[in-house]
Amino acid sequence: MAIEIAQGLPGNERRKLLDIWETAPGLYGWLATVDHKKIGVRYLCTAFFFLIIGGVEALTMRIQLAQPGLKLLSPEAYNQLFSMHGVTMIFLYALPMLSGFSNYLWPLLLGSRDMAFPRLNALSYWVYLFAGIFLYISFPLGQAPDGGWFNYVPNTELQYDPGINIDIYSLGLIFLGISTVVGSANFVVTLLRCRAPGMSVNRLPILVWGTLTASVANLLAVPAVSLACFLLWMDRRYYTHFYVISGGGQPLLWQHLFWIFGHPWVYALVLPGMGIVSDALPVFCRRPLVGYTLVAISTVSTMILGFGVWVHHMFATGLPIVALSFFSAASFVIAIPSAIAVFSWIATIWTGRPQFKTPFLFFAGFVLLFVIGGVSGFMTASVALDWQLTDTYFIVAHLHYVLLGINVFPVVGGIHFWFPKITGRMMDERLGKWTFWTMFVGFNLAFFPMHLIGLMGMPRRVYTYSAELGVGGHNLLISFGAFLFAAGILLLLINIIRSRTVGAIAGSNPWDAPTLEWSVSSPPPPYNFAVIPVVASRHPLWEDRLDETADRSTIHHGLVLDDGKETVGITVLDAEPDVILKMPGDSLLPLLAALGMTVIFSGMLLINYLIVAAGAVWTGLVLLVWLAPRDHASAERPAVYG
Amino acid sequence: MKRVAAGLFSLLTLSNCARAPLGYLEGAGPAARSIASLGWGLLGISVAVCLITGALLAFSIFRRRLQTEGLDGGDDRSALRWIGVGLSITTVLLLASAVWTLWTVRGLSDTSRAAAVTIDVTGQQWWWEVRYQSDTSSREFSTADELVIPAGVPVQLNLRSRDVVHSFWVPKLAGKMDMIPGQTNRIRIEADRPGVYRGQCSEFCGMQHAQMAFFVVALAPADFQAWWNHQLEPASNDPNATPQRFFVERCSGCHAIRGLSTGGILGPNLSHFGSRRTIAAGVLPNDPSNLARWLGDSQGVKPGSKMPELHLAANEVDLLTTYLEGLK
Numbered sequence: 001m002a003i004e005i006a007q008g009l010p011g012n013e014r015r016k017l018l019d020i021w022e023t024a025p026g027l028y029g030w031l032a033t034v035d036h037k038k039i040g041v042r043y044l045c046t047a048f049f050f051l052i053i054g055g056v057e058a059l060t061m062r063i064q065l066a067q068p069g070l071k072l073l074s075p076e077a078y079n080q081l082f083s084m085h086g087v088t089m090i091f092l093y094a095l096p097m098l099s100g101f102s103n104y105l106w107p108l109l110l111g112s113r114d115m116a117f118p119r120l121n122a123l124s125y126w127v128y129l130f131a132g133i134f135l136y137i138s139f140p141l142g143q144a145p146d147g148g149w150f151n152y153v154p155n156t157e158l159q160y161d162p163g164i165n166i167d168i169y170s171l172g173l174i175f176l177g178i179s180t181v182v183g184s185a186n187f188v189v190t191l192l193r194c195r196a197p198g199m200s201v202n203r204l205p206i207l208v209w210g211t212l213t214a215s216v217a218n219l220l221a222v223p224a225v226s227l228a229c230f231l232l233w234m235d236r237r238y239y240t241h242f243y244v245i246s247g248g249g250q251p252l253l254w255q256h257l258f259w260i261f262g263h264p265w266v267y268a269l270v271l272p273g274m275g276i277v278s279d280a281l282p283v284f285c286r287r288p289l290v291g292y293t294l295v296a297i298s299t300v301s302t303m304i305l306g307f308g309v310w311v312h313h314m315f316a317t318g319l320p321i322v323a324l325s326f327f328s329a330a331s332f333v334i335a336i337p338s339a340i341a342v343f344s345w346i347a348t349i350w351t352g353r354p355q356f357k358t359p360f361l362f363f364a365g366f367v368l369l370f371v372i373g374g375v376s377g378f379m380t381a382s383v384a385l386d387w388q389l390t391d392t393y394f395i396v397a398h399l400h401y402v403l404l405g406i407n408v409f410p411v412v413g414g415i416h417f418w419f420p421k422i423t424g425r426m427m428d429e430r431l432g433k434w435t436f437w438t439m440f441v442g443f444n445l446a447f448f449p450m451h452l453i454g455l456m457g458m459p460r461r462v463y464t465y466s467a468e469l470g471v472g473g474h475n476l477l478i479s480f481g482a483f484l485f486a487a488g489i490l491l492l493l494i495n496i497i498r499s500r501t502v503g504a505i506a507g508s509n510p511w512d513a514p515t516l517e518w519s520v521s522s523p524p525p526p527y528n529f530a531v532i533p534v535v536a537s538r539h540p541l542w543e544d545r546l547d548e549t550a551d552r553s554t555i556h557h558g559l560v561l562d563d564g565k566e567t568v569g570i571t572v573l574d575a576e577p578d579v580i581l582k583m584p585g586d587s588l589l590p591l592l593a594a595l596g597m598t599v600i601f602s603g604m605l606l607i608n609y610l611i612v613a614a615g616a617v618w619t620g621l622v623l624l625v626w627l628a629p630r631d632h633a634s635a636e637r638p639a640v641y642g
Numbered sequence: 643m644k645r646v647a648a649g650l651f652s653l654l655t656l657s658n659c660a661r662a663p664l665g666y667l668e669g670a671g672p673a674a675r676s677i678a679s680l681g682w683g684l685l686g687i688s689v690a691v692c693l694i695t696g697a698l699l700a701f702s703i704f705r706r707r708l709q710t711e712g713l714d715g716g717d718d719r720s721a722l723r724w725i726g727v728g729l730s731i732t733t734v735l736l737l738a739s740a741v742w743t744l745w746t747v748r749g750l751s752d753t754s755r756a757a758a759v760t761i762d763v764t765g766q767q768w769w770w771e772v773r774y775q776s777d778t779s780s781r782e783f784s785t786a787d788e789l790v791i792p793a794g795v796p797v798q799l800n801l802r803s804r805d806v807v808h809s810f811w812v813p814k815l816a817g818k819m820d821m822i823p824g825q826t827n828r829i830r831i832e833a834d835r836p837g838v839y840r841g842q843c844s845e846f847c848g849m850q851h852a853q854m855a856f857f858v859v860a861l862a863p864a865d866f867q868a869w870w871n872h873q874l875e876p877a878s879n880d881p882n883a884t885p886q887r888f889f890v891e892r893c894s895g896c897h898a899i900r901g902l903s904t905g906g907i908l909g910p911n912l913s914h915f916g917s918r919r920t921i922a923a924g925v926l927p928n929d930p931s932n933l934a935r936w937l938g939d940s941q942g943v944k945p946g947s948k949m950p951e952l953h954l955a956a957n958e959v960d961l962l963t964t965y966l967e968g969l970k
Binding site for chain 1: 656658659660662663664665666667674676677680681684685687688689691692695696698699701702703705707709710712713714718720721722724725727728729732733736737739740742743744746747750751767805806807809811813816817818819820822823824825827828840842843844845846847848849850851852853855924945946
């Protein structure tokens with residue numbers, strides 16, 4: 001047992017840590033790794049891949065809509081495309097992308113060696129991947145989900161949609177929900193138990209606040225949509241009538257269950273993105289974030305209010321006026337925390353000294369898009385005005401300003417920002433700036449005119465429109481902008497691929513940033529931190545220069561923990577070292593469990609009980625092995641800390 | 643170049659939006675007008691917020707500052723004042739907007755003026771059944787895809803659905819109201835002046851959601867009464883004529899015409915079809931050549947439509963076209 005205080009860890013100690021933590025080489029290691037960094041990068045790559053698929057779907061639709069009355073796509077093909085575009089971007093790109101960042105960054109930001117449950121982390125990735133494939137399996141057969149991502153009943157009941165399209169949707173979302181819930185639970189427990197000693201709640205990076213808040217919300221919201229989908233599947237295949245009028249069911253039940261999930265989910269898609277900006281923008285302003293505490297509080301309060309606004313998706317369903325007024329007022333109130341964040345960012349830039357690096361451009365551009373998406377949201381919060389705005393292209397404009405503005409722009413900025421940490425090389429600045437301007441101009445050309453055609457009454461979710469509406473010119477401009485935006489994404493892809501091999505060597509802290517991930521080498525070693533750091537402030541790497549307090553974080557000496565795969569568990573509130581956690585090594589169990597679940601859901605899709613039973617037995621056995629008690633006597637010991 | 647710029651500019655103006663056939667920034671009735679004022683108000687606030695925040699952002703980025711190395715310190719009072727001021731202004735604006743909204747909603751739900759007419763509108767894939775109510779049942783009748791209303795008085799609509807969720811929307815006259823199976827949603831529309839107002843289904847309702855339009859035609863009250871009386875007259879009552887026999891044989895399983903002894907309810911009621919503006923819920927303008935196209939190739943004109951391919955011979959198409967267009 002070697003708990004020791006190491007001053008500048010010698011090479012042989014690092015070697016020992018490497019042996020303990022490094023993933024096994026070859027195919028086995030590739031399939032069995034539980035390293036949060038590898039899993040994080042997988043999340044990022046897979047989500048980026050889905051972004052491209054969803055983007056190609058969008059471009060196909062934009063060709064069809066470029067002029068009134070075009071016949072490139074049949075109505076059925078268009079309806080499948082817009083449904084899969086929504087499902088892909090919302091479920092398979094937006095949240096997994098943020099999960100990728102958080103997976104990669106959390107332990108590094110928090111000063112830990114891995115997530116609390118590394119194998120669960122791997123499981124959540126595999127389930128995400130398989131659920132994504134599951135959702136796409138029927139696409140080549142022309143049987144993809146075609147009821148929209150919102151999938152309103154009874155249009156998606158068997159009577160009106162007899163194929164397997166909607167079964168794919170409902171089972172796919174339940175399957176994917178497992179990944180989301182498992183991942184969220186992991187984030188929450190990691191935060192509670194696996195921070196570095198001294199990382200008290202007032203020292204957490206805002207990205208951590210964002211992902212934590214989103215994760216708690218997911219734990220509460222995802223079961224609602226899983227239930228909704230399960231009931232729908234029962235309606236379709238076992239002739240229950242949860243949503244069927246003739247059997248005493250209620251179509252509005254779907255809408256409530258869906259939006260009580262859907263609206264909090266939207267915030268889950270943006271809060272970590274806002275967190276990325278709150279953490280990374282100050283680096284390029286050479287000062288800490290203005291109003292850290294207020295921004296952290298606003299993050300949490302956005303989410304809490306986010307659970308009380310779902311009915312604003314249902315203003316036109318004929319609910320009582322009193323109820324609508326309540327939800328309308330709540331939807332106005334939710335703008336207040338967003339205003340705090342916006343003014344905090346502007347004040348940070350104002351009082352700082354901006355450095356015009358590519359990530360800064362993305363973050364500053366994001367602030368403007370956030371404001372535009374925010375005010376259009378403010379307009380739809382008004383119940384009376386929403387009776388006109390809802391289901392027009394105004395909403396399409398709003399949601400893209402929100403989801404691309406607050407998710408994609410911070411994500412792409414974040415890619416430029418953390419790429420050096422992940423790969424050890426810098427991305428090309430010149431190409432990066434071209435990427436930003438192409439994306440920014442393309443984005444606004446594509447989505448700003450949608451506000452106008454929305455105000456002109458162009459309905460959304462239509463495969464064609466009449467020339468009489470007078471929106472042909474706008475739509476041509478929009479389609480052009482969409483392709484320009486896509487060209488920006490292509491530039492980003494080229495930059496990523498080129499810079500991986502020819503980018504300038506980054507060093508551990510190329511941006512002179514303040515947080516813990518920049519204290520380790522780029523790319524970080526498998527064990528993250530050679531010694532467990534002890535954190536004394538919000539900006540461990542800026543302490544000497546900011547000189548806010550006399551306390552200093554210790555990063556280069558401290559607990560080594562090289563007696564097996566170990567990290568420190570802390571007390572929840574004060575972040576005092578509590579126990580030493582024994583971490584699991586490489587394991588095929590997560591992959592095997594995810595495969596078993598895939599078999600179960602495939603069996604459910606085919607209504608073949610034999611396959612379901614085989615998958616269930618398989619998954620059950622895997623879980624038994626997973627949960628089989630190991631020698632716990634040595635697994636957790638009280639931390640003796642010097 | 644100049645013309646392109648001028649064209650682009652006109653695309654981007656809001657007054658252009660207001661004039662569009664489905665534009666709701668300009669209302670043609672009291673309900674739509676009060677929402678339009680609210681719309682302009684909130685739009686004004688939104689644009690102002692974007693411009694001011696955008697200007698602040700630009701100035702904060704580009705303002706001149708002392709070039710020094712190193713880091714700036716932690717939170718100081720002046721930086722936090724930004725959040726304080728921003729938050730106060732935002733809160734006041736939000737509060738004012740919420741009050742304005744609720745005030746508008748209160749006005750919209752005022753039903754003190756009696757409705758002149760009550761009409762049941764039933765959405766179905768992908769057309770609108772319209773049934774006029776009356777105290778005397780002999781004065782009730784059905785039509786489709788077109789609502790004729792008297793101008794200057796409120797009209798009560800009972801909105802229902804026969805299959806999936808649809809949404810009834812005539813932007814120039816009122817906001818949307820969903821048509822949900824199993825429930826009746828009520829809404830009032832009123833047009834100030836006689837005119838034709840375009841309507842559109844605005845909840846995704848399956849394959850042909852895009853092509854589920856309708857028209858509201860507002861007439862002067864006297865014209866409206868005359869129109870109603872005309873609707874009650876039989877549209878076709880010559881049982882021996884070949885066209886009518888052919889219609890009964892081939893079409894009346896789904897379609898009814900006032901005056902005929904048989905008729906179905908699966909498809910739109912075709913009484914006085916010749917006087918309607920469009921075919922197949924807004925897909926084609928109603929003229930003989932378009933009708934012939936529709937009868938000859940319904941699945942080509944509106945793929946997925948519940949109107950089956952009829953496989954009619956050319957002379958049969960002509961026969962039906964002449965017959966239906968004659969039902970004025």
